[in-house]
Amino acid sequence: MRVYDLILKKRNGFAFNKAEIEFLIEGYVKGDIPDYQISALLMAIYFCGMNEEETLNLTRAMINSGDTIDLKAIPGIKVDKHSTGGVGDTTTIVLAPLVAAAGAPVAKLSGRGLGHTGGTLDKLESIPGFKTEMAVAELVEAVKKIGVAVAGQTGNLVPADKLLYALRDVTATVDSMPLIAGSIMSKKLASGADALVLDVKAGDGAFLKDRAAAFNLSKMMVSIGNGAGCKTVALVTNMDQPLGFAVGNALEVKEAIQTLRGEGPPDLKELCLFLGGWMLALAGKCAHPDQGMDLLEKTISGGAALEKFKELVRSQHGNDAVTEDLSLLPQSGKQVAVAAPAAGYVKKLEAEAIGLAAMMLGAGRETKDSTIDPAVGIVITKKIGDSVQAGENLAVIHAGATAPADQLDAVRNMIINAYSFQDDPVEKEKLVLGQVE
Ligand code: URA
Numbered sequence: 001m002r003v004y005d006l007i008l009k010k011r012n013g014f015a016f017n018k019a020e021i022e023f024l025i026e027g028y029v030k031g032d033i034p035d036y037q038i039s040a041l042l043m044a045i046y047f048c049g050m051n052e053e054e055t056l057n058l059t060r061a062m063i064n065s066g067d068t069i070d071l072k073a074i075p076g077i078k079v080d081k082h083s084t085g086g087v088g089d090t091t092t093i094v095l096a097p098l099v100a101a102a103g104a105p106v107a108k109l110s111g112r113g114l115g116h117t118g119g120t121l122d123k124l125e126s127i128p129g130f131k132t133e134m135a136v137a138e139l140v141e142a143v144k145k146i147g148v149a150v151a152g153q154t155g156n157l158v159p160a161d162k163l164l165y166a167l168r169d170v171t172a173t174v175d176s177m178p179l180i181a182g183s184i185m186s187k188k189l190a191s192g193a194d195a196l197v198l199d200v201k202a203g204d205g206a207f208l209k210d211r212a213a214a215f216n217l218s219k220m221m222v223s224i225g226n227g228a229g230c231k232t233v234a235l236v237t238n239m240d241q242p243l244g245f246a247v248g249n250a251l252e253v254k255e256a257i258q259t260l261r262g263e264g265p266p267d268l269k270e271l272c273l274f275l276g277g278w279m280l281a282l283a284g285k286c287a288h289p290d291q292g293m294d295l296l297e298k299t300i301s302g303g304a305a306l307e308k309f310k311e312l313v314r315s316q317h318g319n320d321a322v323t324e325d326l327s328l329l330p331q332s333g334k335q336v337a338v339a340a341p342a343a344g345y346v347k348k349l350e351a352e353a354i355g356l357a358a359m360m361l362g363a364g365r366e367t368k369d370s371t372i373d374p375a376v377g378i379v380i381t382k383k384i385g386d387s388v389q390a391g392e393n394l395a396v397i398h399a400g401a402t403a404p405a406d407q408l409d410a411v412r413n414m415i416i417n418a419y420s421f422q423d424d425p426v427e428k429e430k431l432v433l434g435q436v437e
C-alpha cells in the first residue's frame, strides 16, 4: 500500500476498507507517515466524508493505537456518559453519584476545561482535598467498593487521537463529522464502559451551533457505539443559554450539591433526570427511561443521592463536610451585581459570551497551561423567559479580591451584551430537543 494512492482514492470520493484505515493510522502513530500526507488525507476526508463502515473502522483503529481500560472486574453493566461540552454544565457531578445511588456502577473518566467550557476535574478539585488522579486499579477498586469514581484519564488512551487532533487543529479539519465522531467515540470506547449515554449539545454555547449538525453527529456516534458492541443512546440538548445558574468551578459544585439535595435549578435537574433515566435503562435497572427518572427523583428526595456524593468525596480524599457547609468551598473575594439596563423579557442569554466572561475572571483556561481560580465565576439570576425590571439584578460576578476595575467593567459589559430583551413574553424552548437510539 502507498499513502499517495490512498490520498488519491479518498480525494476521488472512494471509501477505504479496514486494512487501508489500519495502515494509515498505524503508520501515522509509528511516525512512518509524515504530517503533510496525513494533512492532505484529512482535507480529503473533510470534503469527501466517510461512510458508516469507514467511521467504525477508523474508530477501531484509533482505539487499537494505545491502551484500553478493562472494567470487567466491576460487576454489573457499566454505563458511561459523555457531553460534547457546554457552559455551566455540572451534570456529571450530579449524575455520577445519583445513578450510582440508584444501583448502576459508574466509572467516569473526565477532562479539564479549555476555552469557554468548563471541565469536571477542575470543578471537583475545588472541593478541599479532592483527588482526581487515580491509577486504573484504584478506579476499579473504588467503583467496586462504593459504586462510583470520577477520575482524570489514566494510561496512554488513544494516542492516535492526540496526534490527529493536533494536526486537525492547524489544518482547518476539526469540524469534519466522521473525524469528530471517531475522536469522541474512540476515547469513550477505550475507557471500557458497556453502555453509553451521549449528551450532544446544540446552540450558542456548544461547539455545534446547528441543531441538524448535532443530530447528524449523534447518529454517527450512536452507529459507531452500537457497531462496536457498546449500547449507545444520544440526547440532543439545548445549549443556547448556560445550564443552571452558576458558571465557575466552586460555584458549580455548590449548584451540584444543591441539586443532589433537591434544591437545584430546574433545567439542571431536568437534564440530569433525562440522562440518568437513560443510564439506568441501559444498565438494566428499569425497563424504560421514564421509570428510571422516577427512581432518580426518589433517590434525590430520600437523601441517598447526597449520601452517595459524600461517599464519593471521602473516597477521593475530599472533605465531605462541604455538603453540609457550602462555605467550606473556595469563596470569591469580591461580588459585583450586574443591573438590567432596561425592563422586558429575556429573549437571549448567549452561553458562549457568559463562558468567555467567566474565563476572563479566571474560571477557565485560555491555553492548556493557564492556572484557574476555583472561586471565581458568574451566577446568573435571569434566564430566557424571565421578566426583568430596569435596575434589577441580571447576574452576580464572583471575582478575585484583587480583580482590577477595568476587568470587572469588561466582564460586566460582556454579560449585559450577552442578554437581549423584548417587550412581549418569551416562549421557553425545550431543553431536550430529541434523542437518537
Ligand atoms: N471533541 C473531541 O474530543 N474531538 C473532536 O474532534 C471534537 C470535539
Ligand code: CA
Residues within 6 Å of the ligand: 087, 088, 089, 090, 242, 243, 244, 245, 246, 247, 252, 255
Ligand atoms: Ca451551572
